[in-house]
Structures are given as structure tokens and as C-alpha cells.
Amino acid sequence: DDGTGTAAHSIVVRVDSSLDIEMDQIVGEHEPRQTAKWTRCNHYPDTMVKVRHEWGFDEPHPRHGRVPETECFDYGMMVLRDAVVPIHCQFFARRRYNGNEPERGETFFGEFLPHIAISDEGAMRPFQYQDVVNICQRAFEQLTSTVQDERMKSYVEMLGTCIDALKCEWDGDFNGRPPPLSAVLCHMDLQPQNLVFRRDKSDALCRVQSITDWEEACFADPRFELLLICRKVLAGPTQAEKLWRMYSDRVEGLSKDLIVGPLDPWLRLETVHSICTLLLQASDLLGGGRNPWESKPELLLKIDRESRRLSRMGYPT
Secondary structure, three states: OOOOOOOEEEEEEEEEOOEEEEEEEEOOOOOOEEEEEEEEOOHHHHOOEOEEEEOOEEEEOOOOOEOOOOOHHHHHHHHHHHHHHHHHHHHHHHOOOOOOOOOOOHHHHHHHHHHHOEEEOOEEEOEOHHHHHHHHHHHHHHHHHHOOOHHHHHHHHHHHHHHHHHHOOOOOOHHHOOOOOOOEEEOOOOOHHHEEEEEEOOOOOEEEEEEOOOOOOEEEOHHHHHHHHHHHHOOOHHHHHHHHHHHHHHHHOOOOOOOOOOOHHHHHHHHHHHHHHHHHHHOOOOOOOOOOOOOHHHHHHHHHHHHHHHHHOOOOO
16 A cells, blocks of 8 residues: 555566566556666677787677777676676585586476587586587597698698697696586677676666577586686686686685686687687588688688687697
């Protein structure tokens, strides 16, 4: 009762795609009162750039673009705060088991698990570091048997050397693997085109409202999600180390058995995997050919830049 003898209640209705309205609806002669709780924020989708200086080189992004170098760290921290940490912490809080052992994901994902996990002798388990190494190894074997171009052959030979280095990356640590960490649901593409943002009336800050386009999602080691933010959202190692450290502090503060470990081995893994993908695209071996927005010469230049980045990370190229 609002004091006038009439009933009052609050409802939320969708007015359009860009605004939620909180409506105080009063039965009687009074007009409904509407107050905007938040408005849609399009700053990040609208300000993406097609060429950005990142990880030492100017990198073209002809399809969707990237968040500008001057804003990408703030964007990454927002995604970490509003999306990554809340999702991951839900998994860490619900399950306390070794991320390298077969998961109990069947009870959580049901029929969707085969689409986001990896099959291992009939059992479904999350994607792990070693799975990506194995993917790279299979790609290397396919490229070795098909590539004829001399320039491409030199890249493939370099790739094989780097894959051998990946296999030794964790020698002496945790049975040759990264520190175990419980698997989580990873989106794997938290770029602005896949998020909806809001700006709250109270403080005018841009926040993540919702996440869309889950076609790349997987049940995996949580460091994959963080790695792709570091490598594809952020612009360089200083930003990446800072974000990785902030995630580590947050997660390791939950429990002493949650160990994130160092960033560098994951950066090398992602860069080797990137070179594999680019070589397959340049060889017309990946799902029917190259992306329509990149020519073979452009892909070869991209492979060269990735190789030089990998050299700076300490790998022989």
C-alpha cells in the first residue's frame, strides 16, 4: 500500500533494445512513473580501430577491429571484473577438484558437454594446455606432408622446432604440466562485438551487461580465457602481466589450492597456435580456405610478425 489505499509494485519491462525501465505502477488515477536504470553504452563497439600497434607491430584487423591501444587495458579490466571473474568464481566455489582429472561436467552441462569439451577414450573432459600442443602437432604433420612452397616450408620447419619447445615448457613442474586449476566455462572471444554494455545512471561507468555469441565457448582451463584477453584484447606485455597478476591475486585469494602460475608459457602456446592457424589458412587447409578478408600475402606477413613476437618471447625462430 502506498498510503492512498491503492496497491503499488515495481516491475521491469523492456522498452527497446537500449533501455530498461523500472516502472512504479500504481492502480488508480495516478500515472505510472518511469525511471531509467541504465542505458546502453556503445562506446567500445563504435570506437574500434582496424589497425592497432600491439605486441611490437602494427597489426591490421580488417573484419571487426580492436579496442584502441589507449583504451584496451581499461576495457580488459572491465571484462575481467564484470564477466571473467564472476563466471570463474562460480565454478571454483562449486567444485574443488583437480583440473587435470576427468571432470564432473556432465551434471552441469548435460547434453551440451560434447559440444564444448574434449572426448578422451569415451569420457568428456575439459580442454587443457597439452591438448593445444597436440593440435599444433597434428597441424604440423599435415603441413609437412602438403606444403610445397619454399617460403612456407621454412615456416613449417620453424613451427616444428617451436612445438618441440612447447612440449618441454613445464619440465620439472607439476608432472610436466601447468599448475592444476579447475575447469570453467570459457567464452574465448570477449571482444566488443560479442558483448552488450550498459552505462549506469548512478555513476556513468561503462559495464558489461550481457555476453552473446558463444559459438567459440568451451569447457576448459580458465587460463585460456585470460590468455586470449591478454593476447587479443591488450596491446603488449606490460598490460598483460598486470592483468594476469590481478586475476591471479583474486583467484588465489579464494583458496590455497588455486594456483594460476606464470603468463609467459601461455603466451608462447597461443603464439605457436596462431602460427599454426595462419599456416593452415595460407595453405587452404583450414575449413575450406582462407578468410575472405585476408589474402595469402597478408597472411604470410602476419606469420612473419608472429614469428618475430615468438622470438622475443625466447623461442628459436
